[in-house]
Amino acid sequence: MFLMPYPAKLNPEQILDAAQDLLETSGPEGLSMRTLADVLGVRPSSLYRHHASREALLLALGERAALALREALIGGANGEDARAEAEAASHAYLDYARQHPHLYALLLLKLDQLPQGQRMGTAGKQLWNTLLDVVGRLSGNPDDTAHAVALWTFLHGFTELERSGMFGASGPRGGLEVGLAALLGAMEAAHPTRNPAS
Incomplete structure (x- = not known):
């Protein structure tokens, strides 16, 4: 799997779209920052630039x-x-x-x-x-x-x-x-x- 060194084009809406897909298909137990990063093809640390934690991500989805x-x-x-x-x-x-x-x-x-x-x-x-x-x-x-x-x-x-x-x-x-x-x-x-x- 290709990992971008810096996700210049990654934005909060892309992250939320992918997180929503994961949540709806796999339930809350299937949504982790690592799994989400894998789906987006980035390092998990890249997600924290936009959402400080999994809980913050869930709040945004809410x-x-x-x-x-x-x-x-x-x-x-x-x-x-x-x-x-x-x-x-x-x-x-x-x-x-x-x-x-x-x-x-x-x-x-x-x-x-x-x-x-x-x-x-x-x-x-x-x-x-x-x-x-x-x-x-x-x-x-x-x-x-x-x-x-x-x-x-x-x-x-x-x-x-x-x-x-x-x-x-x-x-x-x-x-x-x-x-x-x-x-x-x-x-x-x-x-x-x-x-x-x-």
Whole structure:
């Protein structure tokens, strides 16, 4: 294998692209700085010029995942009425989690798993604001944190139960649709134009 003495053309996006491919095909255990360097044809030390550690690399991938999930939510909300947009965004969330389970898992890194002094950056906040916007259009409250947390909790819980196989051979038996309809119905009912007393 040819190793470049100095990776002049190597940039952070190339590294993240290759790291994402490794993560999605081999899982987190298959992503090491040495393996990544082998894929890129460079020495491992070259990677540290761009990402100080494997943990910093995972953090950058988590930021990328948050932006990708945000784009999926925006793509789901395509100008239909607020209820249809919320349903589409919810299904886009689930689809992303199913199609990119290892990237999705990076969105849930605990703060004590991150490098000292590092926290999820602006991408996570942008993702949250997008979810809040989807919910706010339906409930009529632009800062409807309670309903946004409820929807996020439901979608994440469903994702984890499905991923772990806890639904068993029979599957969720329509539970997703029932739960989503109940949550979105409650948001819709809270809208001031539908419930002037709220």
